[in-house]
Amino acid sequence: MSRNFRSDNVAGVHPAIIRAIEAANGGPAMPYGNDAITKRLEKRFAEMFETELAVFPVATGTAANALSLAAMTPPWGAIYCHADSHVLMDECNAPEFYASGARLAPLPGEHGKLAPKTLEAALKSAPPGVHHAQPAAVTISQLSEAGTAYAPDHVAALAKLAHARGLGLHMDGARFANALVGLGCSPADITWRAGVDILSFGATKNGALAAEAIVVFRKDLAETLGFRRKRAGHLFSKMRFLSAQIEAYLTGDLWLKNARHANAQAQRIAEGLGAAPGVRIAHPVDGNEVFAEMPAAMAKALEEAGFALEPWAGGPDFDPKRPLMRLVAAFDTDPKSVDALIAAARKQKAA
Amino acid sequence: MSRNFRSDNVAGVHPAIIRAIEAANGGPAMPYGNDAITKRLEKRFAEMFETELAVFPVATGTAANALSLAAMTPPWGAIYCHADSHVLMDECNAPEFYASGARLAPLPGEHGKLAPKTLEAALKSAPPGVHHAQPAAVTISQLSEAGTAYAPDHVAALAKLAHARGLGLHMDGARFANALVGLGCSPADITWRAGVDILSFGATKNGALAAEAIVVFRKDLAETLGFRRKRAGHLFSKMRFLSAQIEAYLTGDLWLKNARHANAQAQRIAEGLGAAPGVRIAHPVDGNEVFAEMPAAMAKALEEAGFALEPWAGGPDFDPKRPLMRLVAAFDTDPKSVDALIAAARKQKAA
Amino acid sequence: MSRNFRSDNVAGVHPAIIRAIEAANGGPAMPYGNDAITKRLEKRFAEMFETELAVFPVATGTAANALSLAAMTPPWGAIYCHADSHVLMDECNAPEFYASGARLAPLPGEHGKLAPKTLEAALKSAPPGVHHAQPAAVTISQLSEAGTAYAPDHVAALAKLAHARGLGLHMDGARFANALVGLGCSPADITWRAGVDILSFGATKNGALAAEAIVVFRKDLAETLGFRRKRAGHLFSKMRFLSAQIEAYLTGDLWLKNARHANAQAQRIAEGLGAAPGVRIAHPVDGNEVFAEMPAAMAKALEEAGFALEPWAGGPDFDPKRPLMRLVAAFDTDPKSVDALIAAARKQKAA
C-alpha cells in the first residue's frame, strides 16, 4: 500500500495499458506511425473532440509542450505563461530550445491561473516593432501548477484576447483528464470550442507508461509538427507501442475513470487534512492535487510515518514553521493509505 | 510467419522485455531515473564494458545520436560522417538542431565505411581560423549503412586521427549487437579501447520496445548530457520502464542471442539469394543486413509473393533494371520465411 | 541647434572620429582585423584598464551584449538581468538567439539597478538539477536604464555573489564613459577590479559612427569569441575602419571629454527642469540621462516648441496626466538648446 503522495508520476502503469502493449506485439508492423493502431488514433481523437484535428503522439510532456509552442512562435516571439508554470520552471529551457530562442514571458496569477485582465494588460504594454520580443503565444495548464482548473469561459476569455492579437493558445494538459472530470465538461468545450489551438494531451501521469498526444485543432499549425517531432528525435520507430498506450487509455473511458478515482482521493485528503489542527488548504482542489500549509512538526511526523509529501517551492513569503506541502493522488491511490495519512495528521497538535 | 524484410524496426518486442516492463510495474518508484532499476544500469554497463562510464537512457536512436554529437561539438564545429550515414540522411537535421547549428561534413567511403586516409585528408585540408567550420567530431556507425562492421583496428585508426586533432569520436550503435556478434570481439575492444568517446547503444532494433543508451566513456563529456537530455524532452518521468527494457535486453545475453539469430538469417539470405540467377550481393554481410542487386523482375516477383524488401537509395549510377534491394533480418525472423524467400527468388531467370 | 533630446543615438559622429576614418584610408590593409590599427587596439585597452585582456570590436551594442552573454552561458542557463534592462526589453531576443536558447531572468530593482540582496535571494531560490534553468550569468548596465550608475562596491557585491556560484558577470557599457565620468573612478576600478568578467565597451552613443568593443578580462571566456563573432556575421573585412573609430575615441581622452560635456548638460537639464513647476526628477542623474515626470501640458508645450523628448515606458502605475519623459544629452548637445528647453518648461504652470 503506497504511502507516496509526492506526485502522480511515481505511480506505475495501469494493467489495461500493459495488456494493450502486449496485444500490439503480434507480428510485424510498419514503423514511424504507419501502423494500424496509430492510423486509428486520429479518428478516435476526432470523435472524442467532435472536430477535425491532427494528432502527434510523443513520449513526454516536455516534448509535447515544447513542440507545440515552437509551432506557434517565431524565434523573436514571446510566449505568455504563468510565473509558476511547468514550461517555465521545470523544463530546463526546452521551449526556448525548440522555438529557436523565443522567450517565455511569465505573468502572475492567483491559484496558479492566468487572469484575462493580466494578459490584457501585458498585451497592451507590449511594444510593437523590431526592437522587442513580439507576443506570439499564450500557454496555460490543466491542471495549473496550483492544482486548479480553468473553466471554459475562463479559457475563452484568454483565447479571445490572444486571437485578437494573432497569438496562438496552447494548453498543457499534463493532467487534462483530472481537470476535465473536475470541471464536468466535454473535451471539446474546454479546448477548441473555448479557443485552444493546440493541446498537450497527457496520459503518462494518469496511467500510461510514457505517452502524450499533441492534439492540433488548427490545420495550419499541424503542417510543421511532423518535421519538428522527427528532428527532435521524438518520432518512435515502433510507434505502435506508443499509440497502443493512448488507445487503451481512451478505451472504455479508462482515462476518465482513472481521473475520477484520483480526484476523489484528493478530495478525501483535502477534507481530512483540512480538518486537522493547524492545516490550511492553500488552493481550491479542482483535480488530484492538494496543497496544504501545515505545521512543520506535522510534516515531519508524516514523513517519519513513511508518508512521502512534496515540499512546495519556497518563494519570498515562505515560512519554515508552516511549510506548504503538495499531495498528489493517482489512479492507483489506495483509500486506506489516504485514511492512514489523515489519521497520522490528526494525531498532531496545531503549531 | 512474417515475410517483411524491410527493416528490423518492423519487428515487435521480445517477450522477455515485455515481461520486464510488467515486472517493473510493482508499486511506486522515484521518477526521472531515481528508481532502483536505473541506478543498477550504470553498474551493469560498467561491468559489461570493463570500465567506468556514464549511461543516459533515451527512447530513440536519433535522440541518442544528436545528444551525443552535441556534447562534443561547438556550434561552429564540423562533424565528419559517412555520406550515407543515418545521422546525415535520415534524422531531419537533428544533429544540427541539437548542436546549435554545427555542421555535418560528409565523406565518401567504400561499403559504407569511413577510411582513415579519407579522414586524414579531410582533416589536413580543413583550414584553421574563425572563417571556417572547425573539425570537432567524427561519427561512425555499427553497423554502417551498408550493413558492414568496423573492426577494432579500423576504429582505432580513426580515433587516433580524431584525437590527435582534438576531435571526439562517436559511434552510432543502432545495430551494435549485430556488429559485435559479427566481429566476435568484446564490447570494450570495439569501443573505448579503440578510442570511442561516446556510444549510442541501440536496443530497439534488436528486441526492445523503444530504448537506447548513451554510453559515455569520457567523464568530461558526460557533464552536460543530463541537462541536454532534459531540455530536449527526452528524460522520462517513469524512467524505470525505459531502464527495465535495457536491463532485460542485457540479462542472460539476450541482446547477443537476438543478434546471433538475426545475423545467421542474414547469412542464410545472402547465400541463398546470392546463388539465385542474376543476383549480386553488393556489400559484405557483417551483421543482419543484406544488400542485393537483382533483376527488376525478381524484385517484382518477390513483392507479388508477399515479401517486403526495401528499395535502396538510387543515387547517380542507379540502374532501374537492376535495383539494389535491402533485406534485414531481425531477432524474430523465421528461417522458414527465409527459405520461402530464397525459393521464390530462385524461380526467377536472370535478366 | 538641435532640440532633440530623445536619445544620444540621434547625434552624429565626432569630427575627430571622421578624420580617423579618413586617415585609415591610406592604401591597402590586411582584412578581418589583421591590420595595424586593430593590432594596436588590444595594447591600448590593456594600458587603459591596467591589465591583460582581449578585445573584439563590433559595430552594435546588441552584438556586443549577445556575444558576451553567449560566451558565459550554456543553452540551459539563466542570465540574471534587471527587469528594465536593454538586453531584456530592446534587443528582440538577441541574447536568447546567441546563447542557443538560454534564458534571461528578470529581477526588480530601484532606479534601474540590481540590488545584491535581490540577486542573493534569486540565487538562493534557484533549484539545482536538470529540470531547471541553471544560473549562468549576471548582466548589469552602465548607465542603467534609469540613467543611474553602479558604484564599484555595488558591482563588487554583485560579482562576489555571482562568482561564488560560478556565474560570470557582464557589464553592458553602452554609456560606460558617462558612468565612469559620473563615478569619478578608473576604468579598472569599475570593471575587473570589481569583478566584471566581460564589458561591452560602448562608443557609438558617445561620438563614434558604429563601434563597440567587447573587452574580455577572463582569458578562458575569450577563446570562443572569435568564432562566435564570425559566425554571427560581425567580423568586418575592412576592420581597420571599425578599430580606427575606437582608437580615435580613446585618443586624447576624447571619450571622457565627450562624456563630461554630455553629463554636464544633463545636470543642467535636471537642475533647470527640476525647478520648473510640477516637475519631479524621477531618478538620480549619474550620467547623461534625465528622467522627468512632468505635467502632460508641459510635455505637450515642449513638443510644440520643437523639443523632442522620449515618453518613457508606461507600466502599471503610469499616469497620463504626469508622463515620465526621458531627456538625453550627447557629446554635441548645445547648452543654448538646454537653456531654451528650460525656459520653455518654466513658462508652464504646474498641473
Place this chain on the structure above:
Amino acid sequence: MSRNFRSDNVAGVHPAIIRAIEAANGGPAMPYGNDAITKRLEKRFAEMFETELAVFPVATGTAANALSLAAMTPPWGAIYCHADSHVLMDECNAPEFYASGARLAPLPGEHGKLAPKTLEAALKSAPPGVHHAQPAAVTISQLSEAGTAYAPDHVAALAKLAHARGLGLHMDGARFANALVGLGCSPADITWRAGVDILSFGATKNGALAAEAIVVFRKDLAETLGFRRKRAGHLFSKMRFLSAQIEAYLTGDLWLKNARHANAQAQRIAEGLGAAPGVRIAHPVDGNEVFAEMPAAMAKALEEAGFALEPWAGGPDFDPKRPLMRLVAAFDTDPKSVDALIAAARKQKAA
C-alpha cells in the same frame, strides 16, 4: 602603389563614399533607419531594379547571406550551394546559425558554377518525408568563387527548377557590380527577371567601408527580415551612415565605374600573365578575379618582388609544383602595378 592582389577587401574606401559619410554628419537624425537617407534608399533601389522591393542595409556580406537564407529556409531545410561557395566554406556556420540548424547541401560544378542538371538531379534524388532534410533554398554567387559570372538564362534555368519545387533562390552578390559589368545586362535581368528572390547586394568589396544591402524581391520573404536583422544585432542605431555609403555607391554609377575599372585590370592581368611562360589561366575571367596556375618558382619570385597573391585552396589534385594563385583587382588597382606584376612574371622561365 599597391602590389597587393590578394583580395578586393584589402582596398580602402572610395573618396566619394567617405565624403558621403561626412555629409551625413550634419546634426541629429532619427535612429534605426528612420532617417531621411535610409528612407530614400528603397526608392532608389526600386528604380534601379525596375520593380517593387524591400531593402535591408547591413554591414557585412555574411550577415546579408545568413539573414537572406534564414528568411527562406525552415530549420529542417536544405540549402543547395556550390561546394566551393563562400556561404559554405568561409562563413563559420553562419547560415546554419541564422537558419536555426538548417543545412547547406553542397553540389559540384565547373568553374564555380552550379549546373541546372546538377540541381535537377539533386532535387530528384531528395526524398520527401519527415526523415530527411527538405529542399528549401538555392544560393548562387555573383561572381562565383571561381570568378565566373552566371548569365541570365543560367540563373533562370536554376530558378525554374527551384520554384517548381517551392524553393527560394538567393544570390550572393558580394561582387554583384563586377558580374553585372562583365555580363553587360541590367540589374533586373540578372535578378528578379531571372527568378532571384533575394539578393545580397555587395558594396564593401567595391569601394564602400562596410555596407551591403539585402534586396528582397518577394514581399512575403521581407516580412520577417526586420526582426531577424535586429535580433542578430545588425540593425545600426546610426543607420544613416550605412545608408549614406550605399547611396553614394549608386550615385553617378560609381558602383559600375569602380567595377569596370577593376574588371579591366583583371583582364589586363589575365592577358599579361596568361602569356607568361608556364602560366595557365584556370577559369574564365568574367569579373575582377584571375585564377592563375603557375610554376612555384614564379609564385615565389612574385612574392619576393613584393606582390601579394592568394594561394588558392589546395584540394585533392593540388600540385605544389604548380600552385593555383588568385589575383583580385579592385576599384583602386593601379595599372602600373599590374604592368609591374606582369613584367616580373615574364622574367621567369617555365618550370
